[in-house]
Ligand SMILES: [Ca+2]
């Protein structure tokens with residue numbers, strides 16, 4: 001039942017090269033070529049059943065593999081399957097694939113994947129049992145014979161699930177088979193005596209049925225099988241605590257549920273990045289200048305880097321998603337210090353001392369305030385300001401003085417600015433003077449300056465803020 005090539009020449013070429021780079025005995029089929037030529041063969045003992053590359057069966061891309069079982073005969077027998085020939089492999093063998101039970105009459109049983117030895121023995125069978133859609137892991141060995149292990153996993157109708165099968169110790173008397181469903185370990189059968197055996201075939205579809213009464217439609221997509229560890233899930237990692245405006249690195253990695261280092265995927269994976277909670281953008285470079293929504297893991301890579309730029313405080317949850325992989329997410333706290341000045345307003349006579357106290361300012365939890373950035377925004381004359389939390393100001397010239405304060409903490413973030421007003425009583429001889437501001441924009445309040453600290457020019461603006469502070473001291 002081999003089928004000739006039909007569509008997708010470019011995709012087929014890409015898959016050709018990806019396969020060429022894979023380990024011997026490996027199979028990767030996302031069915032995007034629209035045919036089943038990637039498989040070495042198959043058999044069709046039940047003429048009423050069919051297997052085909054189908055658009056209706058796609059989990060990712062345009063095509064998937066669709067099995068239609070219309071055979072309601074009683075008793076055991078083969079139904080319909082594809083077969084991939086493996087060249088006498090020992091040691092490890094792994095297979096993973098997406099599976100959807102699209103329709104079911106709720107009766108009988110279906111073996112959906114089978115790994116066969118050179119002796120023709122079932123090293124591993126993955127089965128569905130109805131009613132209920134329970135997933136079973138089964139297989140035989142030289143010691144105990146055929147064992148069937150029920151799992152807690154049930155396949156809901158119409159939902160895609162990721163199944164991962166791993167065999168270890170093939171060819172030895174200490175074999176083990178394991179099955180994960182949707183990233184959760186469902187069954188482990190150890191101490192299998194597979195002494196002298198090797199793996200020669202991997203079958204997918206419905207190679208066997210213990211009770212052929214099962215009738216329905218099963219879809220498969222993104223099948224990967226072979227000795228290497230196939231990527232099945234994403235891992236997203238980064239700092240758990242960051243400051244507003246801090247461009248922080250993120251690591252996006254490919255993993256398998258078995259925890260082993262994975263082989264490169266052989267195709268380019270465009271991973272979607274998303275965040276909920278605090279306002280946050282993703283970027284490709286450490287300057288956080290160009291926003292992105294996806295990051296690409298190349299065909300020969302198993303990881304990629306990205307950067308996140310939080311723009312508001314609060315908890316956030318960051319997530320990485322790709323349709324062929326289980327997603328991953330992690331939580332982070334976006335923190336910022338809070339500036340406070342007391343009193344916010346006061347009135348003194350000329351020559352008296354005005355005190356401004358910022359000691360009630362708060363750093364981010366678990367951190368220390370590292371800088372008090374004072375600035376005179378408006379006043380009849382310049383004022384010498386220190387870098388301390390408390391300012392004692394001898395203000396001789398009557399008029400209205402407006403001061404602004406921001407604080408920085410050891411996490412690296414800046415507070416929003418706060419203002420304090422000092423009115424010096426007396427006859428105002430000089431017109432009110434709008435002092436020149438600091439940084440790139442003359443007269444710009446510190447609020448504007450600090451709001452820009454979340455932008456790519458953050459470092460330069462920090463230096464500008466320092467210059468502003470030094471200049472204020474000299475006035
Ligand atoms: Ca596909």
Ligand SMILES: [Ca+2]
Pocket residue numbers: 069070071072073079209211212213214215
């Ligand atoms: Ca059947």
